[in-house]
Amino acid sequence: MNPNYQYDVHLPVNLEQGKKYPTIFTVHGKGSNEQNMFGLVAPLAEDFIIIGIRGNLPLGTGYQYYDLKSLGNPIREMFDQAITDLEAFIHYATEKYPIDPDKRYLLGFSQGAILSMTLALTMGEQLKGIVALNGYIPEFVKTEYSLQSIKDVSVFASHGEYDSVFPVRIGRETAAYLKDLTEHLTFRLYPTDHGVSEENQLDFLQWLKQDAKLNK
Numbered sequence: 001m002n003p004n005y006q007y008d009v010h011l012p013v014n015l016e017q018g019k020k021y022p023t024i025f026t027v028h029g030k031g032s033n034e035q036n037m038f039g040l041v042a043p044l045a046e047d048f049i050i051i052g053i054r055g056n057l058p059l060g061t062g063y064q065y066y067d068l069k070s071l072g073n074p075i076r077e078m079f080d081q082a083i084t085d086l087e088a089f090i091h092y093a094t095e096k097y098p099i100d101p102d103k104r105y106l107l108g109f110s111q112g113a114i115l116s117m118t119l120a121l122t123m124g125e126q127l128k129g130i131v132a133l134n135g136y137i138p139e140f141v142k143t144e145y146s147l148q149s150i151k152d153v154s155v156f157a158s159h160g161e162y163d164s165v166f167p168v169r170i171g172r173e174t175a176a177y178l179k180d181l182t183e184h185l186t187f188r189l190y191p192t193d194h195g196v197s198e199e200n201q202l203d204f205l206q207w208l209k210q211d212a213k214l215n216k
Helices: 034-044 076-096 111-126 139-144 168-179 198-211
Strands: 007-010 021-027 049-053 057-059 062-064 068-070 099-109 129-133 154-160 185-190
Touching: 007 034, 007 076, 021 034, 021 076, 021 111, 034 049, 034 099, 034 198, 049 076, 076 099, 076 111, 099 111, 099 198, 111 129, 111 154, 129 198, 154 168, 154 198, 168 185, 185 198
Parallel strands: 021 049, 021 099, 099 129, 129 154, 154 185
Antiparallel strands: 007 049, 057 062
């Protein structure tokens, strides 16, 4: 199978034959790319396989996974296709690389967070957890998609208190929705705009290590 996305894969340097590794799939925001996302999780590269998925639609100097009718209003056909293609890509990568299927994580920012949360709801416990930075869940996903249980899926969601793209109210509403679906929710606000602060990064790196039980 040929994947629908170009991607970067970073395998642990001291790869052990026959060992399966926890894996982080990164999903970037509009106009960004997979290399920008790698910087957020590079400190985990010794213990995790890290796969950066590049959006298949060029946008400026970067890429996106789907286009919008207006802010917060995805073109439905493109969004649906992205969800289908990303799930297929996760299965493709799991076959190709020494990935532990019980420890697959998604980490997304903005558009990538929207897709990561949607994939958690559609893939359910096929994922161990997600990190969703400054995103939301489209209403049509909640009402029209076939949703799986995420009661055992770990979620780290964060939002900027001064987010000028998706107001902080959206972050709080998203957290309230997720809180009813999983007991494993960590939600944090940071004094930032639409971005990822160093404190936010340190918090989710620690969360990922603990959730994957990598703390020695």
